[in-house]
Amino acid sequence: MKTGFTILSNCALLAWLSAAWSPGASAQSVQAVNPFADPTNLTVLPKTITTRELSRTMKSFTQALGVRCTHCHVGEEGQSLSEYDFASDEKAAKEVARGMMQMVEHLNRQALPAALGAASPSVAIQCVSCHRGQRLPQQLEDRLQQIAEEQGTEAAIAEYWRLRDQYYGQQGLDFSDQPLIALAERSYERQDLVQSRAWLDLALELNPRCEQCLYYRARQRAVGGDLTGALSDIRAYLEIRPESPPGQALLLELEARVASGAR
Ligand code: HEC
Numbered sequence: 001m002k003t004g005f006t007i008l009s010n011c012a013l014l015a016w017l018s019a020a021w022s023p024g025a026s027a028q029s030v031q032a033v034n035p036f037a038d039p040t041n042l043t044v045l046p047k048t049i050t051t052r053e054l055s056r057t058m059k060s061f062t063q064a065l066g067v068r069c070t071h072c073h074v075g076e077e078g079q080s081l082s083e084y085d086f087a088s089d090e091k092a093a094k095e096v097a098r099g100m101m102q103m104v105e106h107l108n109r110q111a112l113p114a115a116l117g118a119a120s121p122s123v124a125i126q127c128v129s130c131h132r133g134q135r136l137p138q139q140l141e142d143r144l145q146q147i148a149e150e151q152g153t154e155a156a157i158a159e160y161w162r163l164r165d166q167y168y169g170q171q172g173l174d175f176s177d178q179p180l181i182a183l184a185e186r187s188y189e190r191q192d193l194v195q196s197r198a199w200l201d202l203a204l205e206l207n208p209r210c211e212q213c214l215y216y217r218a219r220q221r222a223v224g225g226d227l228t229g230a231l232s233d234i235r236a237y238l239e240i241r242p243e244s245p246p247g248q249a250l251l252l253e254l255e256a257r258v259a260s261g262a263r
């Protein structure tokens, strides 16, 4: 296989245009000593790679993973790039990245064409296809559930706020209602009603018109005996979805329970 890397060319332009890459060195010093000239330790990239293509590739890595050069290379933030030791293999992430490059190459050259029936893919897989700006391509709900299990509900909610502050509006993490609803359902299945409720409260704090959340919380409140709270939720839900048969059924049931309790 003679040709260069399919993974690299597509994402390169974007990476090039974007300013997300901002190592401490000034543009001037980068120009003075081009760190991409004369690489000595390429084992996966073609040795004939141009300075420019190598630079684009590296910038695309930082973008795809939301990291800086120092994640994979020996060097200090704020140092000029000419003082980095890019050839060093000291950092484990660099070796992982080599494996990832080979994996992506395999996907594009073999797995994807095979899946498509020997056609060459019109969309190539790139680092960003999975990573989406994150070091670990993990879904928000999976990450939060892990934290909830290890450190408890409060820590998981704190992490949600932290991530939201940091990543809201960027690619990668889904800050819609859905991950919180998924978390509420998972907690409910584990019969952790307190945690389930905490996720629903958070979802409704962020989006008071989350209909699924309102319906779900109404049911949970009803089960827990909080009829007033349940009624208020189901009414809010029916304002958004007046035609919903399960919503109307729950309203009737709750009203009947209140009436019989009052008698
Ligand atoms: C995700 C990990 C990762 C990030 C982030 C990364 N690199 Fe690399 N870099 C590599 C890997 C892996 C190689 C070696 C590729 C090979 O073996 O073919 C490499 C090689 C290099 C080389 C060639 C070194 C030599 O002499 O062989 C330079 C220069 C370089 N990177 C610069 C940078 C710069 C500048 C940044 C930040 C904009 C950066 N890299 C970000 C993984 C990374």
Ligand code: HEC
Pocket (backbone or CB within 6 Å): 007, 061, 065, 093, 094, 096, 097, 100, 101, 104, 125, 126, 127, 128, 129, 130, 131, 135, 136, 137
């Ligand atoms: C098919 C999906 C996929 C693609 C494409 C992909 N990765 Fe990954 N990568 C992963 C997964 C999943 C992990 C986390 C594995 C784990 O920790 O269990 C990971 C982890 C990594 C890590 C380790 C992160 C750390 O520091 O702990 C590096 C570095 C990395 N990927 C670099 C790359 C680079 C560079 C590319 C493009 C050449 C790439 N990945 C493409 C799925 C992918």
